[in-house]
Amino acid sequence: MNPPDIAPAIAPATPLATPLAIALEEVQYAWPGQPPVLSISRLQISAGERVFLRGPSGSGKSTLLGLVGGVLLPAGGTVQLFGERIDRMSASARDHFRADHLGFIFQWFNLVPYLSVLDNVLLPTLFSALRKQRAGANPTSEAKRLLAALGLAGEDLLQRPVTALSIGQQQRVAAARALLGRPRLIIADEPTSALDHDARSAFLELLLREAAAAEATLLFVSHDTALAPLFSRTLTLSELNRVTVPAEGLGA
Amino acid sequence: MTPLFNLAAKSLWNRRSTAALTAFAIAVSVALLLGVQQVRTEARESFANTISGTDLVVGARSSPLNLLLYAVFRVGDATANVSWDTYQKVAHHRDVAWTIPLSLGDSHRGFRVLGTSANYFEHYRYGHRQPLRFTAGKAFADGKSVVVGAAVARELGYHVGDAIVIAHGVGEVSFAQHDHHPLRLVGILAPTGTPVDRTVHVSLEALDEVHRTPAEEAAAAAGLPMDATPPAITAFLVGMKERSTLFVMQQALNTYRGEAVTAVIPGVALTQLWQLVGVADTALLIVAAFVLVAGLLGMLTALLTSLNERRREMAILRSVGARPGQVFGLLVSEAAFLALLGATAGLALLEGLLALLRPWLEAKYGLVLALGWPAPLEWAMLGGVVVAGGIIGLIPAWRAYRLSLADGLTVRV
Numbered sequence: 001m002n003p004p005d006i007a008p009a010i011a012p013a014t015p016l017a018t019p020l021a022i023a024l025e026e027v028q029y030a031w032p033g034q035p036p037v038l039s040i041s042r043l044q045i046s047a048g049e050r051v052f053l054r055g056p057s058g059s060g061k062s063t064l065l066g067l068v069g070g071v072l073l074p075a076g077g078t079v080q081l082f083g084e085r086i087d088r089m090s091a092s093a094r095d096h097f098r099a100d101h102l103g104f105i106f107q108w109f110n111l112v113p114y115l116s117v118l119d120n121v122l123l124p125t126l127f128s129a130l131r132k133q134r135a136g137a138n139p140t141s142e143a144k145r146l147l148a149a150l151g152l153a154g155e156d157l158l159q160r161p162v163t164a165l166s167i168g169q170q171q172r173v174a175a176a177r178a179l180l181g182r183p184r185l186i187i188a189d190e191p192t193s194a195l196d197h198d199a200r201s202a203f204l205e206l207l208l209r210e211a212a213a214a215e216a217t218l219l220f221v222s223h224d225t226a227l228a229p230l231f232s233r234t235l236t237l238s239e240l241n242r243v244t245v246p247a248e249g250l251g252a
Numbered sequence: 253m254t255p256l257f258n259l260a261a262k263s264l265w266n267r268r269s270t271a272a273l274t275a276f277a278i279a280v281s282v283a284l285l286l287g288v289q290q291v292r293t294e295a296r297e298s299f300a301n302t303i304s305g306t307d308l309v310v311g312a313r314s315s316p317l318n319l320l321l322y323a324v325f326r327v328g329d330a331t332a333n334v335s336w337d338t339y340q341k342v343a344h345h346r347d348v349a350w351t352i353p354l355s356l357g358d359s360h361r362g363f364r365v366l367g368t369s370a371n372y373f374e375h376y377r378y379g380h381r382q383p384l385r386f387t388a389g390k391a392f393a394d395g396k397s398v399v400v401g402a403a404v405a406r407e408l409g410y411h412v413g414d415a416i417v418i419a420h421g422v423g424e425v426s427f428a429q430h431d432h433h434p435l436r437l438v439g440i441l442a443p444t445g446t447p448v449d450r451t452v453h454v455s456l457e458a459l460d461e462v463h464r465t466p467a468e469e470a471a472a473a474a475g476l477p478m479d480a481t482p483p484a485i486t487a488f489l490v491g492m493k494e495r496s497t498l499f500v501m502q503q504a505l506n507t508y509r510g511e512a513v514t515a516v517i518p519g520v521a522l523t524q525l526w527q528l529v530g531v532a533d534t535a536l537l538i539v540a541a542f543v544l545v546a547g548l549l550g551m552l553t554a555l556l557t558s559l560n561e562r563r564r565e566m567a568i569l570r571s572v573g574a575r576p577g578q579v580f581g582l583l584v585s586e587a588a589f590l591a592l593l594g595a596t597a598g599l600a601l602l603e604g605l606l607a608l609l610r611p612w613l614e615a616k617y618g619l620v621l622a623l624g625w626p627a628p629l630e631w632a633m634l635g636g637v638v639v640a641g642g643i644i645g646l647i648p649a650w651r652a653y654r655l656s657l658a659d660g661l662t663v664r665v
Binding site: 062065066069071072091092095096098099100102104106109110111112113114115119123124126127128177 | 256259262263265266267564565568569570571572573574575576577578660661
């Protein structure tokens with residue numbers, strides 16, 4: 001029932017013609033009945049890159065992530081992920097693609113409150129056979145390995161309700177979930193803005209290390225330019241976006 | 253899909269106190285609905301079995317319903333009597349197994365007095381051909397004895413051995429008390445859930461004695477021979493030797509030239525009567541159905557209220573690849589599961605209550621409610637509750653579907 005997956009099960013530096021993880025061309029987006037909020041002539045991110053995207057509130061950040069994540073469709077232009085035109089896929093195929101290849105970490109409230117730490121990390125395996133397969137013979141032990149690598153170990157903690165965790169711990173659980181089953185692209189949307197300074201550095205270090213270990217492309221969105229030096233490239237959304245958005249934009 | 257069912261179950265478990273209350277509200281309404289349905293079925297059955305084993309009820313020419321009302325339910329009065337002669341002819345007919353004479357018209361402290369013979373205690377059947385049983389004492393053997401129904405004994409506080417005075421007429425207060433003929437209570441019948449419970453039984457001879465004129469009284473006192481044959485009775489019950497001769501006998505009685513009488517088959521007439529009084533229990537069922545609707549609406553409210561808090565959860569599920577259709581399925585299965593839980597708990601609640609109340613209901617009202625697996629119609633009702641729950645779940649599910657499409661990965665509240 002999965003759409004034909006032409007990518008190899010494990011994706012090293014791809015031998016195909018397109019080594020691009022993300023490729024946007026002449027992309028336009030407008031919320032229904034409103035003026036355009038996003039217009040990007042070209043955005044290219046290579047596979048394996050670790051990109052810092054500076055995107056203050058109102059710069060069209062949510063819209064861009066919605067387009068890359070496959071929950072929004074552009075009014076014009078093309079959106080390609082790993083050489084596939086996701087803007088031409090059916091809604092269900094885009095959901096499958098997202099389940100198979102993308103991992104998300106949000107600013108806060110990343111976790112499903114009624115699931116344990118372990119069940120939250122294992123969530124992608126419910127929706128993607130590919131991620132389940134890539135998580136190894138025993139996804140549970142892979143989830144524990146990731147949690148331990150991110151500094152969360154101990155049976156007690158794994159069974160604890162996620163609401164009992166500190167914000168820093170919650171963000172690390174979210175990172176483990178995003179990494180489980182080695183998706184090819186990890187999108188982190190201000191994952192550190194709810195953390196204090198020390199926790200921020202520690203979290204980022206772990207995220208970068210594990211993303212590299214999983215050979216994933218990382219798109220890290222933040223307004224905190226102090227973090228930019230840790231990445232291989234920095235993009236500024238307000239420079240990419242040709243639409244001048246007022247300070248209190250609609251798509252926060 | 254099993255993973256989704258797991259999610260739905262865990263989500264419900266997380267909100268277990270609200271979910272339990274919602275399911276409990278459904279359970280109570282389901283128990284009410286099933287209870288009403290069971291009482292309805294049982295009431296209809298016990299009504300249809302107010303009298304059983306009797307092949308014909310015979311009285312003076314009147315409508316079958318009227319005859320049934322006064323002869324079986326002791327409601328209203330006969331317009332005319334049946335002669336002793338006619339009764340004797342039927343009683344001695346070769347196809348007739350037994351007859352029970354019934355003589356009505358008197359009362360005792362608000363309860364109807366029935367003059368009859370010993371045959372009554374031997375051949376009268378009710379329910380599933382159950383005979384009359386005694387909780388105390390025995391049947392009357394002479395003209396000075398009384399047997400009362402269970403309700404009479406309970407309400408008047410009577411015991412075997414008490415002296416009883418019969419009044420002429422049927423009012424609560426009678427001016428013509430036959431207090432010079434006190435009778436002795438010799439037996440109390442077990443509850444039957446039929447009008448027998450509210451009847452005071454005496455022999456035809458006792459009734460006749462009560463009704464003597466002062467002149468006859470004087471003659472009796474002087475020891476002169478009396479004609480002990482009652483002049484007439486109100487009605488009588490007939491049991492045939494062979495059921496095949498029933499219709500012939502009914503036809504013969506209804507066209508009898510000697511006297512204008514009506515003979516009815518009680519089962520047929522009881523069904524007709526139920527169609528008149530059965531409207532009330534349909535109304536009861538409708539009320540119970542509305543209570544169930546209220547219970548399901550409570551679930552709808554609970555699910556819709558929780559939806560706003562859960563928009564974030566929906567966005568997380570979308571980000572890990574859940575399709576909007578799966579979010580929809582999650583909500584529908586939660587609703588259906590709650591309804592299933594409610595239906596099951598409702599059934600258990602009803603069975604538990606029945607197990608507790610059964611002896612009391614049977615003793616007090618003669619209602620024999622069956623325990624155990626529901627009847628096919630009740631299964632259909634339970635299934636209907638679960639399906640209705642699922643259908644009601646479509647409303648929050650549709651809302652969640654729309655929200656998750658609009659929200660995408662970020663909740664814009």
